[in-house]
Amino acid sequence: MSESNYSFDNPTLPLAASPVDAGMRRLPVYLVLDCSGSMTGAPIEAVRQGMKTLLGELKSDPQALETVFLSVITFDTTARQVVPLTELMLVKEPPFEATGTTALGAALRLLSDCIDKEVRQTTATQKGDWKPLIFLMTDGAPTDKWADAADAIKTKKPGNFIACAAGSQADEETLKRITNIVVKLHDLQPEALKQFFQWVSASVATTSTGVANRGDAPVALPPPPPEIIIVP
Amino acid sequence: MAAKTKNLTATLEDGRTIEYEPEVIGEGGMKRVHFTPDHKSVVCFFKDAAVGADPQRRARLQSIVGLFNPTTDPDVGAYWRELFCWPTDIITKPEIGVVAPTYPANFFFSQDPFKGKEKQASWFTSPKLRRFLPQNELGDWRRYIHISTRLARAVRRMHLAGLAHSDLSNRNVLIDPQTGTAVIIDIDSLVVPRIYPPDVLGTPGYIAPEVLATQNLEVTDPDRNLPSMLTDRHALAVLIYEYLLGRHPLRGPKVNSVKSAEEDEQLSMGERALWIEHPTDQSNRPKDPAFLKVPYTQTGPFLAPLFVRAFVEGLHDPDLRPDAGEWERALVKTTDLLYPCPNPSCQSRWFVFDPAQKRCPWCNTQVKGPVVILNFYREGNRGQFKNDNARLVVFHHQRLFAWHIYDNQYAGERADRTPQAYFALQDGQWWLVNQSSEAMVVVKGSQTPNKLLAPGEGEVLHDGAQIRLSRAGHGRLAFIQMA
Numbered sequence: 091m092s093e094s095n096y097s098f099d100n101p102t103l104p105l106a107a108s109p110v111d112a113g114m115r116r117l118p119v120y121l122v123l124d125c126s127g128s129m130t131g132a133p134i135e136a137v138r139q140g141m142k143t144l145l146g147e148l149k150s151d152p153q154a155l156e157t158v159f160l161s162v163i164t165f166d167t168t169a170r171q172v173v174p175l176t177e178l179m180l181v182k183e184p185p186f187e188a189t190g191t192t193a194l195g196a197a198l199r200l201l202s203d204c205i206d207k208e209v210r211q212t213t214a215t216q217k218g219d220w221k222p223l224i225f226l227m228t229d230g231a232p233t234d235k236w237a238d239a240a241d242a243i244k245t246k247k248p249g250n251f252i253a254c255a256a257g258s259q260a261d262e263e264t265l266k267r268i269t270n271i272v273v274k275l276h277d278l279q280p281e282a283l284k285q286f287f288q289w290v291s292a293s294v295a296t297t298s299t300g301v302a303n304r305g306d307a308p309v310a311l312p313p314p315p316p317e318i319i320i321v322p
Numbered sequence: 323m324a325a326k327t328k329n330l331t332a333t334l335e336d337g338r339t340i341e342y343e344p345e346v347i348g349e350g351g352m353k354r355v356h357f358t359p360d361h362k363s364v365v366c367f368f369k370d371a372a373v374g375a376d377p378q379r380r381a382r383l384q385s386i387v388g389l390f391n392p393t394t395d396p397d398v399g400a401y402w403r404e405l406f407c408w409p410t411d412i413i414t415k416p417e418i419g420v421v422a423p424t425y426p427a428n429f430f431f432s433q434d435p436f437k438g439k440e441k442q443a444s445w446f447t448s449p450k451l452r453r454f455l456p457q458n459e460l461g462d463w464r465r466y467i468h469i470s471t472r473l474a475r476a477v478r479r480m481h482l483a484g485l486a487h488s489d490l491s492n493r494n495v496l497i498d499p500q501t502g503t504a505v506i507i508d509i510d511s512l513v514v515p516r517i518y519p520p521d522v523l524g525t526p527g528y529i530a531p532e533v534l535a536t537q538n539l540e541v542t543d544p545d546r547n548l549p550s551m552l553t554d555r556h557a558l559a560v561l562i563y564e565y566l567l568g569r570h571p572l573r574g575p576k577v578n579s580v581k582s583a584e585e586d587e588q589l590s591m592g593e594r595a596l597w598i599e600h601p602t603d604q605s606n607r608p609k610d611p612a613f614l615k616v617p618y619t620q621t622g623p624f625l626a627p628l629f630v631r632a633f634v635e636g637l638h639d640p641d642l643r644p645d646a647g648e649w650e651r652a653l654v655k656t657t658d659l660l661y662p663c664p665n666p667s668c669q670s671r672w673f674v675f676d677p678a679q680k681r682c683p684w685c686n687t688q689v690k691g692p693v694v695i696l697n698f699y700r701e702g703n704r705g706q707f708k709n710d711n712a713r714l715v716v717f718h719h720q721r722l723f724a725w726h727i728y729d730n731q732y733a734g735e736r737a738d739r740t741p742q743a744y745f746a747l748q749d750g751q752w753w754l755v756n757q758s759s760e761a762m763v764v765v766k767g768s769q770t771p772n773k774l775l776a777p778g779e780g781e782v783l784h785d786g787a788q789i790r791l792s793r794a795g796h797g798r799l800a801f802i803q804m805a
Contacts, residue, residue: 114450114573115583115587149435150435150436152439152442152444152445152448152451153444155450155451155454156444156448156450156451179454212577212579212580212581212582212583212586213577213580214577215575215577216575216577217575217577217583217586218583218586219583220583220584221582221583221584
C-alpha cells in the first residue's frame with residue numbers, strides 16, 4: 091500500500107481535541123499568609139517548604155489539577171497579592187520574606203477585592219466558579235485597623251474561610267470575628283507548619299473532588315492532624 | 323534510608339494471621355491502607371469502628387469475599403482477577419478490615435512527572451490533563467474500546483450476582499491505555515442484595531440524576547432513590563462515553579440556577595440533567611463547534627443507539643438504560659469495525675469504519691482503495707441464511723476467531739482466543755488464510771463452486787464471494803464486500 095493512496099489533513103489533532111475550558115468550573119483557592127517579622131528564621135523557612143510541598147502534592151492530583159486555581163496573598167506592614175489567581179499547573183512558588191508588622195486588616199480588604207475581581211459569578215448565560223476556599227494563617231495580633239474588615243468578610247461570606255492561629259502569640263478570638271472555622275497550631279515549629287500545609291493540601295484535594303455534592307453546606311474538611319486543634 | 327520499623331500482625335476471620343507494614347500508604351474517606359511485606363496485597367482497616375460492631379456490615383463483607391466472589395471460580399476466576407481488585411479475606415483483629423490484592427504495576431505511572439500516581443481515568447479523559455501526560459501513556463482509540471469492553475464485562479458479572487457497585491466513577495476504575503486494561507477497585511462498598519443498603523451516594527459526575535434529585539429526602543422515604551444496579555448503568559454509560567469521546571455527557575453550557583454554582587451543579591447533574599448531544603433539545607450543546615467535532619454517532623451503529631438510550635430515553639427513566647451486557651456486546655461488535663487510520667501521525671490511530679464515509683473522524687484522513695468487509699450470516703432452517711447483524715472490517719493481518727466463525731460463540735470471558743484465520747494484502751490482492759483445524763468452503767466467488775479451503779490454504783477475496791467459515795453446526799456464512 092503506497093502512501094500516495096491517502097490524503098493527509100490536520101495530522102496532529104489529538105484524540106480529545108475538545109477545547110479545554112468548556113463547561114469546566116474553577117475552584118479558586120486563596121492562601122493568605124502572615125509574613126511579619128515574628129516569622130523570621132525557622133517559621134518562614136517552614137512556610138517556604140510547606141508551599142513547595144503543597145504545590146507538589148496538588149500538582150499531581152488529577153481532580154485538583156483539573157479545577158483548582160490558586161492565589162497567594164502575603165501580609166506584613168502592608169498586604170500584596172504575590173500570586174494572582176492562576177491555573178494550578180502554572181503557579182510558581184512565590185518568595186517569602188519575614189519583615190515588619192501584622193496588617194491583617196489590609197490583607198482582608200485585599201482578599202475581598204481580589205475575589206470580587208477574579209472569581210467568576212454564575213449568570214444566566216455563564217457557568218461561574220465554585221465558591222472559593224480561603225486559608226488564612228497568622229502568628230500574631232493584628233497591628234492595623236482590622237475589625238471593620240473582619241466584620242465585612244464575615245457578612246459577605248465570600249467562600250469557605252478557614253483561619254489558622256499559629257503559635258502562642260496568635261489570637262483566635264480575632265480570627266473568630268472573621269470566620270467560624272478557626273484552627274490552632276500550638277507552636278511555630280517547622281513540623282507543625284508542615285502539618286498545616288499538608289492539611290491544607292488534603293482539604294483542597296477533597297474539596298475539588300466533592301464540591302458538587304454538598305450544595306450549600308460547609309465544606310467537609312479532612313480531619314486535621316494532632317498538631318492542629320479546631321477552636322470550638 | 324531509615325531502618326524499617328517492625329511489621330505488625332493482623333488476624334483473619336478463619337484464624338490465620340497476616341503481617342503488614344506499620345506505615346499507612348493511603349487513606350481515603352472510609353479506609354486506612356497498609357502494605358503486606360511482599361507488597362502483593364494490601365491490608366485495609368475501616369476508619370469507622372461501627373463497621374466491626376455491626377453484624378450486617380460483617381455479613382455484607384462475608385458475602386462479598388465468599389458467596390458472591392467471581393474471582394474464586396475454578397474456570398474463569400483468573401480472568402476476573404484481572405478485572406477486579408476483589409477482597410480475599412476479612413480481618414478481625416486488631417480491627418475489622420479486608421485483605422485485597424495490590425493493583426498491578428501498570429495501573430501506576432512509571433515515569434515523571436506523575437511517577438507512582440494511580441492511573442485514574444480523569445488523567446486520560448480530561449483534555450486538560452491529557453496535555454500533561456507523556457505521549458506514550460495516552461494509548462490509541464482501540465485501547466479505549468478494549469478498556470470499555472472490560473469495564474462493561476466486569477459490571478455485567480457483578481450485576482449477574484445481584485451486586486451493585488454503587489460508586490462506579492473515574493476514581494474507582496483504574497485504566498491503562500497503554501495496554502487497554504481496566505480494573506475495578508474499592509469493591510468492599512458493594513451493595514449486597516437483602517443484606518446491606520448503599521452507604522455512599524457516589525462520586526460527582528457519575529451519580530444518577532434520580533439519586534441527586536431526591537438526595538434531600540429521608541433515606542426511609544419511598545420516593546428517595548438510592549444507588550442500585552440501575553444507577554450503576556448510568557455511571558457505566560458516562561464512563562464509556564468519557565473513554566471513547568473525551569468529554570462528559572452532561573457538562574454543557576446550560577445554566578440551571580444563578581443562585582450559586584453549587585445549586586446549578588445539583589440541578590444540571592440531577593433533575594434537569596440534559597445530554598450535550600441531545601438530538602432535539604440543543605440548549606445544553608457546547609457553543610464552540612470544535613467541542614463536538616467528533617459526535618457520538620462516530621462510535622458506530624452498535625454503540626450510538628445505546629448512547630441515545632442511556633442519555634435521552636433512560637437519563638430520567640432508569641428502566642430504559644442499557645444494561646452492562648448490552649454495552650459489552652455492542653463494544654465487542656464495534657471492535658470488529660475498527661480500521662487503522664492511514665495517517666501515521668493520527669493520535670487516535672483507529673476508528674469505526676463507515677463504508678459510506680471512508681474517513682477517520684479524528685484527523686479527517688480519507689481512506690483510498692477498497693476495504694474488505696465480511697458480512698456474517700447465520701444458518702436458519704434448511705439452508706436459509708439470515709443476516710446476523712455483525713461484520714468484520716479487514717486490514718492487513720486482521721484475524722478471524724472462533725466467535726466470528728460460529729454464531730453461538732461469544733467473545734466473553736470464556737472465549738477461545740486462538741486465531742482461526744488471518745487476512746493479508748499481497749501484490750494488491752486480499753487473501754484469507756485458513757489456520758483452523760477444519761476446511762472452510764468457498765461457496766461462491768472461486769473458479770469452482772463449493773471449493774474447499776483446507777487448513778493452511780489461502781484464497782483471494784473478491785467482491786460478492788461467499789465463504790462458509792465452518793461446515794460444523796452453527797458455522798457462519800461470510801459475504802465478502804469490497805467497500
